[in-house]
Amino acid sequence: MELLNPLMLWGGLAVAIPIILHFWHQKKGKVLEWAATQWLIEKNLQQSRGIRLDNILLLLLRCLLILLLCFFLSKPLVNWLGAQTSTQKIHLVQANSLIVNNFKFELEEALKKGEKLYWIQPTPSPINDINSIPSTEDFNPLILQSCLNKLSQTVDKTQLELYIINTHTLAEVPTIYVPAPFSLHTVVDSVKQIPKPYLAFANTKLFVNAANQLSSQPELDKNGKYIQNTTVNQAIDALVLNQNKAEKQSITASLKALAEVYNLTINMDTEPVGDKKYNWVFCDKTLPQQSKAFTESTFYIVSNTNQVSASQLSYQQNVIRVPYSFNPQTSEHIFNGELPEWLGETLVKYYHLNPSMSALSYQQLHSLFTYAAHHKAPEESAFSKTLLLAFIVIFGIERYIAIRKNA
Incomplete structure (x- = not known):
C-alpha cells in the first residue's frame, strides 16, 4: 500500500x-x-x-x-491481492538497421520471452519480426514523444527499454518525458558524416565548427568537413510585420544583437519594399498575404499561433509556430534575453548548417530524458x-x- x-x-x-x-x-x-x-x-x-x-x-x-x-x-x-506484481518490459525500437544489428541478440531474446516490442512511430507498431524493418525511417524527438504518450496508459508496473541512435537532433526539444522507469540503449552512427553547408558573406563565413558551435570567421574550420561550393550572400533580409510595438522592438533588438555577435549583415524592414525578396518574415496572429516579396524559400516565424487557424498555417511548410508572444511582459524567455540565442539556433536549423550525426554526451542524453510518473486513477x-x-x-x-x- x-x-x-x-x-x-x-x-x-x-x-x-x-x-x-x-x-x-x-x-x-x-x-x-x-x-x-x-x-x-x-x-x-x-x-x-x-x-x-x-x-x-x-x-x-x-x-x-x-x-x-x-x-x-x-x-x-492499494495493490489488490489479485493484481499482477511482477514488472514487465516493453521494448521501443527505432526503425533503423543500425539499431537492429547492434541489439539483435537482446531483441531476439525479448521476443522469445514473449515481451512486447514496438517500432518507434507516432502510433506504436508491434514487432513480430525484427528483420522486417519499416520502409520509412523517419525519426525525431517529437515522434518519440508521441509514441511514449500513446503508451502512457498501458505502462503500469512496466520497465521501458529504449533503443535509439544517439544524435544531436534529440536535443531539438528541451525534455522527453517517459511515463515509466526506463533504460536507454544507444549507438552512435560514426559512419554517416554529412558535409556541412555554410553561409558565405563578403568578409566572413558563418558555419558550425567541430565543437558544434556556431562560428563566424574569415576561413572555415580546418577540422570540419564542409561542402565544396556555396552561394555568397550579401545580407539576410528580414521583414518584421508584428503588430505589437513591444514585440516588434524585441525582435529588432535581437536581430541586431545576432548581427553584431556574428558579424553579419541583416537588413530589417517593417513594410515590404518594392520587389525586394525576404529571407525571414516575422508576423503574429495572421500570416501575410502572398506577394512577390515572399518566395518558396522564405522562412516564416509566427508568434501567438494559438490565434492562428490551421488553414492559415497549412500553405507554408517553412513555418515555425511559436505559441507565445515575443514580448518581455508576457514571456519569461524574452525577458531573460534568450531570443537572440534562439534565433541563432533557428538560423542553423533553417539553413541546415549542422546536418552531422554528432552524438550527445552521456550527461546531456540522460538529462534530456525525464521519468514522468504515471498513476492509474480508477484504482x-x-x-x-x-x-x-x-x-x-x-x-x-x-x-x-x-x-x-x-x-
Missing part, C-alpha cells in the same frame, strides 16, 4: 478528543438539594469512586470515525469511495446510538 499524503496520518492523534469529552461528560455535576433527600438512606448518598466506562460502543465508534477520516485523507493506493478512486462509504455508515450508526441514549 502507498500513501499519497502520509502526513494526514498525524491527524489520528485527534482520537484523544472524543475520549476526553467522554469522561468529561461523566464528571459529577452540582448537587441540588430537594425535599425528598432526607428520606434517602445514607448508603445511596455515598459517591461512587473510580472511572466509569459507560457507552463503550459509542466511544469506540467516535474514535473509529476520526481514524477512518485521517486514513481517507492520506489517499491510500485509487474505487478504494477511496469504499472508505467514504464506510465513514458515512459508521457516522450514521454513531448518531443513532447517541440520540437513543442521549449521550
Whole structure:
C-alpha cells in the first residue's frame, strides 16, 4: 500500500478528543438539594469512586470515525491481492538497421520471452519480426514523444527499454518525458558524416565548427568537413510585420544583437519594399498575404499561433509556430534575453548548417530524458469511495446510538 499524503496520518492523534469529552461528560455535576433527600438512606448518598466506562460502543465508534477520516485523507493506493506484481518490459525500437544489428541478440531474446516490442512511430507498431524493418525511417524527438504518450496508459508496473541512435537532433526539444522507469540503449552512427553547408558573406563565413558551435570567421574550420561550393550572400533580409510595438522592438533588438555577435549583415524592414525578396518574415496572429516579396524559400516565424487557424498555417511548410508572444511582459524567455540565442539556433536549423550525426554526451542524453510518473486513477478512486462509504455508515450508526441514549 502507498500513501499519497502520509502526513494526514498525524491527524489520528485527534482520537484523544472524543475520549476526553467522554469522561468529561461523566464528571459529577452540582448537587441540588430537594425535599425528598432526607428520606434517602445514607448508603445511596455515598459517591461512587473510580472511572466509569459507560457507552463503550459509542466511544469506540467516535474514535473509529476520526481514524477512518485521517486514513481517507492520506489517499491510500492499494495493490489488490489479485493484481499482477511482477514488472514487465516493453521494448521501443527505432526503425533503423543500425539499431537492429547492434541489439539483435537482446531483441531476439525479448521476443522469445514473449515481451512486447514496438517500432518507434507516432502510433506504436508491434514487432513480430525484427528483420522486417519499416520502409520509412523517419525519426525525431517529437515522434518519440508521441509514441511514449500513446503508451502512457498501458505502462503500469512496466520497465521501458529504449533503443535509439544517439544524435544531436534529440536535443531539438528541451525534455522527453517517459511515463515509466526506463533504460536507454544507444549507438552512435560514426559512419554517416554529412558535409556541412555554410553561409558565405563578403568578409566572413558563418558555419558550425567541430565543437558544434556556431562560428563566424574569415576561413572555415580546418577540422570540419564542409561542402565544396556555396552561394555568397550579401545580407539576410528580414521583414518584421508584428503588430505589437513591444514585440516588434524585441525582435529588432535581437536581430541586431545576432548581427553584431556574428558579424553579419541583416537588413530589417517593417513594410515590404518594392520587389525586394525576404529571407525571414516575422508576423503574429495572421500570416501575410502572398506577394512577390515572399518566395518558396522564405522562412516564416509566427508568434501567438494559438490565434492562428490551421488553414492559415497549412500553405507554408517553412513555418515555425511559436505559441507565445515575443514580448518581455508576457514571456519569461524574452525577458531573460534568450531570443537572440534562439534565433541563432533557428538560423542553423533553417539553413541546415549542422546536418552531422554528432552524438550527445552521456550527461546531456540522460538529462534530456525525464521519468514522468504515471498513476492509474480508477484504482485509487474505487478504494477511496469504499472508505467514504464506510465513514458515512459508521457516522450514521454513531448518531443513532447517541440520540437513543442521549449521550
